[in-house]
Amino acid sequence: MSGELVELAKRRGFFFQSSEAYGGVAGFYTYGPQGATLKQKIEDRWRERFSTKEGHTEISAPTVMPEPVFEASGHLEGFSDMLVECPECGESHRADHLIEDNTGIEEAEGLPIPEVEMLVEEHDLRCPSCDAALAGEEVEDFNLMFETSIGPGSGQPGYLRPETAQGIFVEFPRLKEYAREQLPFGVTQIGPAYRNEISPRHALLRTREFTQAELELFVDPETDEPDVSKVADVELTLYPADEQGEHDDPEEGYVRTTAGEAAGDLVESWVCYHLGLAKQWFERVGFDMERFRFRQHQAGERAHYAEDCWDAEAEVDGDWIEIAGFAYRGDYDLSKHGEHSEENFTVFKQYDEPKRVERATVDPDMSYLGPEFGGQAQEVADALERLAERDRSAFEGEEVTVSVDTDEGTSSSPQSSTEDGEGYTIPVEKTGFRVEEVTESGTHITPHVIEPSFGVDRVVYTVLAHAYDTDEVGGEERSVLRLDPEVAPTFVGVFPLMDKDGLGERARELTEELRETGFEVAYDDSGNIGRRYRRQDEVGTPFCVTVDYESLEEDPETVTLRERDSTDQVRVPTDELADTLAALRAGETDFDDL
Structure with missing residues (x-):
């Protein structure tokens, strides 16, 4: 299905490889008109849930930062993937991906290099590009950061940020003042990050430039506790580290429970609270919950800063893909920046x-x-x-x-x-x-950090993959994106039955009226009405409005309102259309009720 989805994305303006006029560059994608709107709506929904409703603040930090930042954070030494180079064609490959793709071993990323080299030889793994044997070739750590120079000449060494988090951590001395040094407080950021991936693949799922939506929540580890009651009844599918690799069928290792039952027992309380919020949010933006789980990192795969971490994973094209990470970072980041700088990264506790x-x-x-x-x-x-x-x-x-x-x-x-x-x-x-x-009168403490980190591009791709469907309408197969109305790039299409006898003029007037109301509207008068419906179905437009001869003849004026998934149609008075569409988008009215 991935090929069909990527082709649809290119044809309908969701995303496509950038710089194609110059041959393209692997790992970089441009969002087209449909995709940019979908991405923005997903970001807006994330901001609403994890920033606004939680009472957190948002910042926007630079994407280039000086080298000392990453010396302190540990990225210069500990941010790397395992690279193996083909002796024949010179192509570089991620050794852990080769193992996962060609053996029954999962999560090879956490294995030590000597064991990876042994597995490459044991399974006679070969170069995907030229089929040359890779046995005996050295596997080495490859740092994923993009290096740059700040200023003219040799300048000051700097790096494109590999995560948005450091932009929050380095500004903590000032951010704590805005929070009046009152814990807990959270800071969010949505923006680009960069990783020089060895082998970008699977379209938006592994790229070199991507968008992160991250929350850094600063807490007093001795006194602050989340209000888990808000998510206590949220059902979670957990895949704990000690269950992984123990079963032929991974589902046998799943623990199906609720956030209230898991908090403090199976999962650290703050992390569990955010798993509950995230489960509700993923469902809201259109994930198929039958293909969704939270998997705990094994010890060998945890990032250098994480005391514990759980990934939100979704099944896409037969593989489980990490969509978001929920890490308990302890006091690692603030302590490191405090040691390497002359600033105070503590909070005064009265x-x-x-x-x-x-x-x-x-x-x-x-x-x-x-x-x-x-x-x-x-x-x-x-x-x-x-x-x-x-x-x-x-x-x-x-x-x-x-x-x-x-x-x-x-x-x-x-x-x-x-x-x-x-x-x-x-x-x-x-x-x-x-x-x-x-x-x-008090003491200085170093707060601990809880970090929910979302890969926005992976969310976009998963929303599309889980929404993509084919069915038959009127004896013809159609491709349809069953996108949730809240995130669909276009909410309603407006068509004249045909562009003559005043139908086109009235349809264009209605388009402008709905746009003034705040709806994303597409006007289309090209081709027969069936083809126009198919075009909107394929980009996920939930509803279409058709102005026909009855519209001009009836008093009061009515139009045909068509629902994407069922293709059912009803007549709606024009003067009630905007309110009806608003109720449908808000979930206050179901189309069947009309």
């Missing part, structure tokens, strides 16, 4: 009542540190202060050693270097170390 606590401080003798350490004196003083906050026992001996490179220190004997960097040994009496009792 106590209910002030507390008397012991605090370790230092007041280094700079008249000693200056002559002893020269230009490093202030860095040594700062390192002593951090060490006192972290490990007061380090000051129990006669001397203390700190490393200004990593801020690590021990109470070891004098030495010129430590394992992690240049070490400086100072007599404790010169540090001014002391422990004093102070009154604190």
Whole structure:
């Protein structure tokens, strides 16, 4: 079916490969008039559900960010796929995809490279391009980020963002001020991200430029809990990590439960709350719930930042495709950016009542540190202060050693270097170390992060794939997209029975009236009425209105209203048409009721 859907998408203006005039580039797609509207409506529905209704705020950050951002986030070292290059034709392929496509092994992405190399040899896997043997070829990690240069000449190294999340994390010091440092609070973003995929494939399902819709929810892990009662009755199909690979039929490993029953037991509560919201949302935009599940990541496939992660997966063209991820990121991101920058990535948590606590401080003798350490004196003083906050026992001996490179220190004997960097040994009496009792009104905590992350392009493709159908009307086969009225690019088509005797003029007037009301309307007077219906069916238009001779003769004026899925027709007074269509779109009226 994928070939038929891709052909329909190209023919009817949903999506097509970009830059085709120059041969095209794999992994880049242009959305046509129908597809751009469908995508926008899906984004609007996501924004309404996960931002507006949840009380979160939205930002729009740059798509290019400097290299230090990705050093801190771990993407420079940990964001890669497994690449194997053909020795004959030189084509590069994802080794884990070759294994999944040619063996019974699922989720090969989580396997270590030595095991992947062994499987390539064991199954005699061959190059899909030229059929050359790949056994014995080295499998290596390939970083997926697009590198660029910021500024003229060599400039400053930068990267196109591989996820929208970092644009939220790096702005946390300012965003927390807008939230008045009150947890929990969430920040959303919808925008493009880029990954230099080794082997883009399956149209919109694996591309090099794609759109993400992400929520970063910042919570106090000790006190904040979601109101799971809002989604308690939502039915979930879960595929836990410990059930995967244990059954010949994956469905035997499914756990069918509700969000209320799974929260805190099978799934972390915040994550489970968002699984419930997502299940309702996916159903609303048109997913077939018989081909939908939530699969937990196995340990080996989790991203470097995730403590736990569940994927929303949909069956498309016989394969289960990841559509969204729901990760518990802990304090990884904020802690890393706090370590690598000079900003404060914590939130001040006010106590209910002030507390008397012991605090370790230092007041280094700079008249000693200056002559002893020269230009490093202030860095040594700062390192002593951090060490006192972290490990007061380090000051129990006669001397203390700190490393200004990593801020690590021990109470070891004098030495010129430590394992992690240049070490400086100072007599404790010169540090001014002391422990004093102070009154604190609160403390600084690093929030934990819950992240629902949606691949918008994959949502679009799945909506189309699940809506695509063929049937027979009037003895002829028709292709139809049974799109939900809320996301259909065109809501109503308006036709004159034929463009003469005033029918065309009245149909065009009616088109403008409906557009003024806010409906997406297509006017068509080309070809016979049956062909015009078929064209609208194929792009998913839920309803069509025909102005015929009865429309001009009757008083009050009526038109024919046709429903896409059943092809049934009813006469509707023109002065009631806009209200009737509005009720149909809102689900307040069913077509059968007319």
